[in-house]
Amino acid sequence: MSAHKPADHEAEYFAREEYERKKAIEEEKHEKMAEGEKAKLKEIHYMKCPKCGMDLVTIDYKGIQIDRCSGCEGVWLDCGELEAVAEFEHGTMSKLFTKVFKVKDEYSEHPGL
Ligand SMILES: [Zn+2]
Numbered sequence: 001m002s003a004h005k006p007a008d009h010e011a012e013y014f015a016r017e018e019y020e021r022k023k024a025i026e027e028e029k030h031e032k033m034a035e036g037e038k039a040k041l042k043e044i045h046y047m048k049c050p051k052c053g054m055d056l057v058t059i060d061y062k063g064i065q066i067d068r069c070s071g072c073e074g075v076w077l078d079c080g081e082l083e084a085v086a087e088f089e090h091g092t093m094s095k096l097f098t099k100v101f102k103v104k105d106e107y108s109e110h111p112g113l
Helices: 004-032 035-045 081-109
Strands: 056-061 064-069
Touching: 064 081
Parallel strands: none
Antiparallel strands: 056 064
16 A cells, blocks of 8 residues: 555656646746736636636635536636645545445456446
8 A cells, every 4th residue: 555655756746847847938928928918818717717718606615615617517726725625535535436446346246237
């Protein structure tokens, strides 16, 4: 079980590295962008789904504000909220995965079912 830990940290490290690299490229664009243009973009995109463009609806999930798309039902998390959800759900998620894998094992033992 402990073998999963270093791989998780490595994946997290590479994800953060990739984000920082892509963010630096975007920040260069932001600097060249006029303030008026930024305000205009925010006005157009604020509380709109980044994938389908429909309105986002804010729901309170166990004290964490989550924006859910009214169209495609995709979920948007503000800065720090992913960590909050991950921390909160850790126990539940572990249980869920255990259950999923257990069910899968039962199926593979009885493929006819
Ligand atoms: Zn959507």
